[in-house]
Amino acid sequence: MNHFITQLSQQASLFPDPSLALTEPDGLLAVGGDLSPARLLAAYRKGIFPWYSDDQPIMWWSPSERATIKPSQVHISRSMARLIRQDKFEITVNVSFTEVIKACADERKDDGTWITPDMQQAYTQLHQLGHAHSIEVWQQAQLVGGIYGVSIGRLFCGESMFHRATNASKIAFIALCQHFKQHGGNLIDAQIPNPHLTSLGVKSQTRADFLIQAQQLTKEPIGTQCWTKQTIHLKSS
Known part of the structure; x- marks a missing residue:
């Protein structure tokens, strides 16, 4: 089977079969298109996600191995169980999505980030439409950690997380898992x-199994009720 990079058309729902993705770099499938809600949702439904830098065209990926x-x-x-029992953090859902995605971008500025201004705008629009969500971790009323991603049905596609306090991103991830499971979520995609x-x-x-x-x-x-604004509480086991 030939593997090649597809230049996307103007039709948002059209993506090539992920099995056609390159092996080097692993998972690169297509370039171009836009970050419209329709295209992003079509991509996630097919196991594809955007990942690129400011000086690159939009690149779409579906790696051969998926972290889930x-x-x-x-x-x-x-x-971590001891830390949870100490009850040092307050955890919320969808209270500060914009602040979480900006914090994720800021944390990676020195190394270069794929969370470009265009990406921030696109995922904030997805959030406003009810498709992208965040978990926030607070300490003394300050945002110290969080995670955001896209939820489609019982699949949550995690995009990025950050921390400003030790272990705050781990707390956010554990909170996501417990909360998503409680409401019927079945699988979290962590990409790479x-x-x-x-x-x-x-x-x-494997990509095929995913x-x-x-x-x-x-x-x-x-x-x-999974993605309504709310405060949630962690279990230590």
Whole structure:
């Protein structure tokens, strides 16, 4: 089978089959198009996500190995369990989405970031339409950690997280898992594995296996109260 990069057309829903993605760089599938809500949602339903820098065209990816986790399988270490029991943080849902995505972008400025101003605007629009969501971690009324991503049915596609206090991003991830599971969420896509995610229980699966799950889960509804603005409480086990 030939593998090549597709130049996207103006039709937002048209993406090539993810199996056609390049092996080097792994997962690069297409370039071009835009970041409209229709195109972004079409991409996530097909296991594709945008990732590029300011000086590049929009690039769309579907890597051969996908980092995922069942929410019920999040790993809480003994030290994290102790931290949760200390009740140092307040955790909210969808209270400060704009601040979370900006903080994620700011945290990566020195290394270059794919969370460009255009990306921030696009995902904020998705949030306003009810598709992108955030978990916030607060300490003494200051935002110290968080995570944001896109929820389609019982699949949550995580985009980025940040911390300004030790372990605050881990708290945000654990909170996402527990909250999403409570409302019927089945799978969290973390895109590309790294040691931080692995320590929380995230594992790799093949693109083919992930796509089979995603195709079904994006058609199944999540609990209606999952993404309303609210304060949530963590369990230490």
